[in-house]
Structure formats: C-alpha cells, structure tokens
Amino acid sequence: MVDPVNSSPVARAAARVAVGIAAALGIVIATDLVLTDGATARGAVVAGIPAGNLDDAEAQAVVDQLSERAIHRVRLHTDTGSATVAPDDLGLFFDAEATKARLMDQPRNPWPRLMAILGRTHAVQPVVTIDRAVFDATLDDLRSELEKAAVEGGVHYEVADDVATPVADMPAAGKRVARDAAATTLMAQWLDDKPVDLPMEDFDPSVSAEVVGQTVAGAATRAVAAPVTLEGADDVSVRVTPAQLGSVLTFVADGRGGLQPEIDPKRSTEMLRPQLAETEREAVDATFSLSSGSPTVVPSRDGSRVDWDKTFASTAATVTGADASDTRVVEVAYAPVKPKLTTKQARGLGVREVVSEFTTSGFSSASGENIRLVAAEVDGALVKPGEKFSLNTYTGPRGTAQGYVTSTIIDHGHADKAVGGGISQFATTLYNAAYFAGLEDVTHTEHSYYISRYPEAREATVFEGAIDLVFRNNTEHGIYIETGWSPSDVTVRMWSTTTVDVESITGERYAYTDPPSLKLPKGDNCIASTGSRGFTTSNTRIISDAESGAEISRHTRTVKYDPAPNVKCV
Known part of the structure; x- marks a missing residue:
C-alpha cells in the first residue's frame, strides 16, 4: 500500500494535473449542459442533415424537411433492376413528432457529449415504421423489375420431318430481394433521399436437372410415341399425329418439384376446332307460336360446346401414361350451353x-x-x-x-x-x-x-x-x-x-x-x-x-x- 504522505513529488503532481483536467472537463460539460438546454444534441445528424445544437424552431425546420422527403417517391435499386414507388405503397410511415423528440433528447453519458464538443458527429435515426403486409405485396408486384427469376426446368419439342423430339430445358438459379433485410435497410435509408440498394439472396428453382432428365427419357418420349385419336359426338373422330402433338405440348413445373404436361390451349384449339366445330350444338331460345290463335311457348333447347380444358387434360394424361402399343383414344368433353331464354322463363x-x-x-x-x-x-x-x-x-x-x-x-x-x-x-x-x-x-x-x-x-x-x-x-x-x-x-x-x-x-x-x-x-x-x-x-x-x-x-x-x-x- 502506498502512503500518500510519503509518495513522490512527481506522483503528487500527476494527481493534481489529473484532478485539474477532470475538473476542467466537468466545467466544460456542465457549461455545455447549460448552453444546450432546450436544444438538440450537439453533433446530431439525421438522415444526412446536420441537426446539432438547434433550438425548437430550427429543429422543427429539419423535421419539416424530412416530412417533405417523406412524400417523395422512393427509388429502389437491386442487382437486377430498379423501380420508383410511392412511400404508401411500400407501407412506410414517418413519425415527425417522435423524430423531433428524439432530436431534442440530450445524451446523459458525458463521453458522447465531450466527443461532440470536440467535433465528432453522431447519427440520430428518424422514427420510421413499415407495414410488412403492404411492403411484401408491393415487392411481389415488382418481381419482374427487381428480381431475376429462377429458370424452371422443363421440356419442349423440336419438330422436323413430322418427327417430334423432346428437348430438355435445364433449370437455373435466380436472385430475389431478401425481404427482412430489405425492410430494415429501407427504414434506415428511406429519408436520406437517395436511391436505396435492397439486399438480395439466391434461390433455386423447384425442378432439378435430374427431374428434367427423367421426364425427357420417360413421359415426354412416351407422349409422342404414336398418334392419339379424339372421338367427338356424331361419330366424328380426329387423328392427332406425334408431330402435331409435339407442336403444342410442353412439360412445366407442377409446384411440387416435378413436371407436368401442358397443352397450349390457343394453338390446340386453332388446330382442332375446324374438325370438331360440327359436333357442337347451338342453344335454342324458347319462343312463342301463334299458330293456335293465341301464344303458346315453343320450348328451348340446350346446346353444347367442346370443353377444351377438360379435353386437353384428358389428352395429356392419356399420351403421357401410355406407350406406343396402348390404345390412345380420348373422348372429347362437352360443356352444356344454356339458352338465353329457357322454357320456364318464357312461361313466366x-x-x-x-x-x-x-x-x-x-x-x-x-x-x-x-x-x-x-x-x-x-x-x-x-x-x-x-x-x-x-x-x-x-x-x-x-x-x-x-x-x-x-x-x-x-x-x-x-x-x-x-x-x-x-x-x-x-x-x-x-x-x-x-x-x-x-x-x-x-x-x-x-x-x-x-x-x-x-x-x-x-x-x-x-x-x-x-x-x-x-x-x-x-x-x-x-x-x-x-x-x-x-x-x-x-x-x-x-x-x-x-x-x-x-x-x-x-x-x-x-x-x-x-x-x-x-x-x-x-x-x-x-x-x-x-x-x-x-x-x-x-x-x-x-x-x-x-x-x-x-x-x-x-x-x-x-x-x-x-x-x-x-x-x-x-
């Protein structure tokens, strides 16, 4: 233990200097407390705007400037694109009153105050909230502008010399906005009035290269192994060749990691309608006859039209589940067509x-x-x-x-x-x-x-x-x-x-x-x-x-x- 009475003159001098410095700093900090009473914290910067040691009116002017920024459209940037969006559409809300209160709050820790006196600045975050449901919905709508979609695996056909050959479409990873990190970044940078770079993350497609290869070797090859016959009403039948089928058939992601057959409805309808149109029946409205001298109702008659969706679904299931030796026949599906005026309506x-x-x-x-x-x-x-x-x-x-x-x-x-x-x-x-x-x-x-x-x-x-x-x-x-x-x-x-x-x-x-x-x-x-x-x-x-x-x-x-x-x- 050191006896202060017997300590060296140097030690006693150092102690006096330290006490003096501490006292001086205390005086400086105390003086600053008095000088900044009712003002913003010294050295404060909010959203890039200097806001230190401002009185109430000056602080309000800074908050008003932030409020003006809060109505500007937000410029979003990602690795793959950009978009400009209204703040409301991103679920953003700026609390001007709470932000001003945060600016006016003086630090209790003397060290930050001393650093501010010496010229160091510190950031004050504006009070911003975000509605995640609105934010996520808008990003969903902006996927094509801001994200790089994953390329799903699939199969299409090359048709040459009346032969359809299945071709693999290999999958590739995509990039999407990392939603949680993006929300945090947006709240922190929104009012800087600069483009906001949203963080991204990689994601894989649902269909693997292995599944694509298996489909090419299996279902896609079976589908075009032989013709398929569509049998309609009135003994009308239509023969579809493998080449014709290959021109309208693809295999696409089913959302569960697999591939499913899909027939192009527009091109298929254009190809088959001329031959199946005669099997459809127009609905006949009820009307009235005066042959007896007074009105009697002539009954209506339902019509029918080809239900292309059901017919194509049956066709896809038949050709992918059968081999060349199986009977490949599909019954054309029909949907009823109701008359505009039924018999019951006419009678009423x-x-x-x-x-x-x-x-x-x-x-x-x-x-x-x-x-x-x-x-x-x-x-x-x-x-x-x-x-x-x-x-x-x-x-x-x-x-x-x-x-x-x-x-x-x-x-x-x-x-x-x-x-x-x-x-x-x-x-x-x-x-x-x-x-x-x-x-x-x-x-x-x-x-x-x-x-x-x-x-x-x-x-x-x-x-x-x-x-x-x-x-x-x-x-x-x-x-x-x-x-x-x-x-x-x-x-x-x-x-x-x-x-x-x-x-x-x-x-x-x-x-x-x-x-x-x-x-x-x-x-x-x-x-x-x-x-x-x-x-x-x-x-x-x-x-x-x-x-x-x-x-x-x-x-x-x-x-x-x-x-x-x-x-x-x-």
Missing part, C-alpha cells in the same frame, strides 16, 4: 293476350316491298321487361344486299327516292303499337312535314345510322311482337298482359305556314308536287291503371310540321 313472361294493335295503309308497291321485308324481320321479336327495342339495331342494315329496293323518301323537306323508302311507314305503325301498349318512348322523330295517312303528332320516321325508333318495355311482362303484311296495309300487334289503358288526344292545328316553291332538275329523282301548308299541333297520351282506372301519367308532345314545298321539275 305473361305473354297471353293482345295489349295493342295498329294498322296503316296507302303505300306504293315499291314501298310495300320494303315494308314487307322489315315487317318480316321484326315479326316474332321479344322485348323482355326492362329491355329497350331499337328498330335500327334489331334489323341491322337495310340495303340492296338485304333485298330492299328504291322507293320514295323525304329528303330536306321534299320527296326524293332512295333504297329502303317506305320503312318509315312501318316505323309509324310500330310506334303506335308501342304507344297504345303504354310502353316508354325512349326516342322517336316525326317526319319533317305532315303525311296525311299518319296520325298527327303520333308518327315516326327512321333513317339508317341517323334516326332511330327506340322504346322500352317498362312493364313486368314480356312483349311479343307480331306483324302482318298485305299489298295494301301493314299491322303490328303486341302480346303481353294488360295492365294499363291508353287514351290519345290530338290537339288543334295552329301557327300555319305557307309552302315555298322549289325547282329541281328533271330526272327520275324529281317528284313534282303541289305542296301543303305547315302547322303546329300536339298529342297527349294518358295512361291509366287497367284495374282501378287511376291515372298513372299524362304527357303532351308538341310537333311543328314544315310546309311541303311546291316542287317543279325543270
């Missing part, structure tokens, strides 16, 4: 009685032929509850290719000739049938000048591609349309269930206008006429409940007819 539509009927007459022979054609097209149309009926859509084109002929039309206020003339007479007849059935008028257009064989303000014209007649079945029952034609008149009859009564009131004529004079070049298309006065009138439709008589709706439509010009052919 309430098509049982005539709810409206309208007839017009007085057309020429040419117009009559066009009216006959369009009436035949519309005959038997069914409008289900809630559906719209468009005359132009239902008939499609009405040109010479469909048998329509040239007849009189109205063009720019005067008579002219064009293919399909006379269709407007059928449109007027159909419109009135829908009118008196109480159906909703979606759109219709009157003729530009009045034609005496039509009801005033209760008629319609159509023009392909421009002017249409559309009504909606706003009842709870189906509407079955029957048409009848003779050389002198055309009739439209609607069958359903009576729910309303319809009254039509035609208003008085007023605001007459005189016809202008018009001179046109002589020719087949010039039709001379004496003209007629124009006027304005209206029609009011009153719809009442058929059972109670209570008024349901009342609508007035005002129509202005132009004067028909005095036309001279000169």
Whole structure:
C-alpha cells in the first residue's frame, strides 16, 4: 500500500494535473449542459442533415424537411433492376413528432457529449415504421423489375420431318430481394433521399436437372410415341399425329418439384376446332307460336360446346401414361350451353293476350316491298321487361344486299327516292303499337312535314345510322311482337298482359305556314308536287291503371310540321 504522505513529488503532481483536467472537463460539460438546454444534441445528424445544437424552431425546420422527403417517391435499386414507388405503397410511415423528440433528447453519458464538443458527429435515426403486409405485396408486384427469376426446368419439342423430339430445358438459379433485410435497410435509408440498394439472396428453382432428365427419357418420349385419336359426338373422330402433338405440348413445373404436361390451349384449339366445330350444338331460345290463335311457348333447347380444358387434360394424361402399343383414344368433353331464354322463363313472361294493335295503309308497291321485308324481320321479336327495342339495331342494315329496293323518301323537306323508302311507314305503325301498349318512348322523330295517312303528332320516321325508333318495355311482362303484311296495309300487334289503358288526344292545328316553291332538275329523282301548308299541333297520351282506372301519367308532345314545298321539275 502506498502512503500518500510519503509518495513522490512527481506522483503528487500527476494527481493534481489529473484532478485539474477532470475538473476542467466537468466545467466544460456542465457549461455545455447549460448552453444546450432546450436544444438538440450537439453533433446530431439525421438522415444526412446536420441537426446539432438547434433550438425548437430550427429543429422543427429539419423535421419539416424530412416530412417533405417523406412524400417523395422512393427509388429502389437491386442487382437486377430498379423501380420508383410511392412511400404508401411500400407501407412506410414517418413519425415527425417522435423524430423531433428524439432530436431534442440530450445524451446523459458525458463521453458522447465531450466527443461532440470536440467535433465528432453522431447519427440520430428518424422514427420510421413499415407495414410488412403492404411492403411484401408491393415487392411481389415488382418481381419482374427487381428480381431475376429462377429458370424452371422443363421440356419442349423440336419438330422436323413430322418427327417430334423432346428437348430438355435445364433449370437455373435466380436472385430475389431478401425481404427482412430489405425492410430494415429501407427504414434506415428511406429519408436520406437517395436511391436505396435492397439486399438480395439466391434461390433455386423447384425442378432439378435430374427431374428434367427423367421426364425427357420417360413421359415426354412416351407422349409422342404414336398418334392419339379424339372421338367427338356424331361419330366424328380426329387423328392427332406425334408431330402435331409435339407442336403444342410442353412439360412445366407442377409446384411440387416435378413436371407436368401442358397443352397450349390457343394453338390446340386453332388446330382442332375446324374438325370438331360440327359436333357442337347451338342453344335454342324458347319462343312463342301463334299458330293456335293465341301464344303458346315453343320450348328451348340446350346446346353444347367442346370443353377444351377438360379435353386437353384428358389428352395429356392419356399420351403421357401410355406407350406406343396402348390404345390412345380420348373422348372429347362437352360443356352444356344454356339458352338465353329457357322454357320456364318464357312461361313466366305473361305473354297471353293482345295489349295493342295498329294498322296503316296507302303505300306504293315499291314501298310495300320494303315494308314487307322489315315487317318480316321484326315479326316474332321479344322485348323482355326492362329491355329497350331499337328498330335500327334489331334489323341491322337495310340495303340492296338485304333485298330492299328504291322507293320514295323525304329528303330536306321534299320527296326524293332512295333504297329502303317506305320503312318509315312501318316505323309509324310500330310506334303506335308501342304507344297504345303504354310502353316508354325512349326516342322517336316525326317526319319533317305532315303525311296525311299518319296520325298527327303520333308518327315516326327512321333513317339508317341517323334516326332511330327506340322504346322500352317498362312493364313486368314480356312483349311479343307480331306483324302482318298485305299489298295494301301493314299491322303490328303486341302480346303481353294488360295492365294499363291508353287514351290519345290530338290537339288543334295552329301557327300555319305557307309552302315555298322549289325547282329541281328533271330526272327520275324529281317528284313534282303541289305542296301543303305547315302547322303546329300536339298529342297527349294518358295512361291509366287497367284495374282501378287511376291515372298513372299524362304527357303532351308538341310537333311543328314544315310546309311541303311546291316542287317543279325543270
């Protein structure tokens, strides 16, 4: 034991120096404690931003800068690619308040404080959290950009001279993002506002080279050892050669470390559909017959189509499980095709009685032929509850290719000739049938000048591609349309269930206008006429409940007819 009284002068001097230094350091640290009270820790750096010895307002400015960075898109880099992603899509959240509190926290250990006084900096991590479920889901979506997929082993065929030869596709390892390490890295570096390099890890494919070799020698060779026959309905059979099979067959990973046969559905369907199409059956919708004088339901019939998925699965199983000496026959699978309107649905539509009927007459022979054609097209149309009926859509084109002929039309206020003339007479007849059935008028257009064989303000014209007649079945029952034609008149009859009564009131004529004079070049298309006065009138439709008589709706439509010009052919 050393006696301090008897210690050497040198030792006593050293002790005094040490005590002095300690006292000086204590004074320095104590002074720094006072000077930095209410400020951030000296030497603090957060996300690369110097943040030491800042007062509250200055610290808030740093945190605001970090908050601004927190809305920037994040640039992710890996060994194999890059992507730019919104922070929310990575599940990142920056806690500004907690980060500021961490900055304002003064170190209790004197050593870090002394080192800071001497100029050494220390990192303060911003408070960041990450939602792993969101992060993992986004990385799943970015696999093609950020990761190198493992190459799964497989088998394909080379086809030459009608011979299919199996070829091995050897597996290769891939690289993927190491998720746990990547999440940690991202939280630490996100707010540095620089690209973040995500750590990667190697991973192996599920199929080994050994499995590929075994498949080539076994199932892949057996598959093309002999033809396979597909037997369809109606005694139709299709022979598929080994070369044809090799052009559509591959072996792919089954997710359990093995390989399974896979037939290319698009190419196989293109190859086989022409030969098997005749074995398919179209579904037939239920409809109605009026042969007995009242509607009876003509039953629907299910159809069938080739179920290609099941057929290809059976084919793959058959050819890979058989050798050349086995019978290689596959029954073509069929899936039922249901009609759009079944017998049961048709019977529930309430098509049982005539709810409206309208007839017009007085057309020429040419117009009559066009009216006959369009009436035949519309005959038997069914409008289900809630559906719209468009005359132009239902008939499609009405040109010479469909048998329509040239007849009189109205063009720019005067008579002219064009293919399909006379269709407007059928449109007027159909419109009135829908009118008196109480159906909703979606759109219709009157003729530009009045034609005496039509009801005033209760008629319609159509023009392909421009002017249409559309009504909606706003009842709870189906509407079955029957048409009848003779050389002198055309009739439209609607069958359903009576729910309303319809009254039509035609208003008085007023605001007459005189016809202008018009001179046109002589020719087949010039039709001379004496003209007629124009006027304005209206029609009011009153719809009442058929059972109670209570008024349901009342609508007035005002129509202005132009004067028909005095036309001279000169």
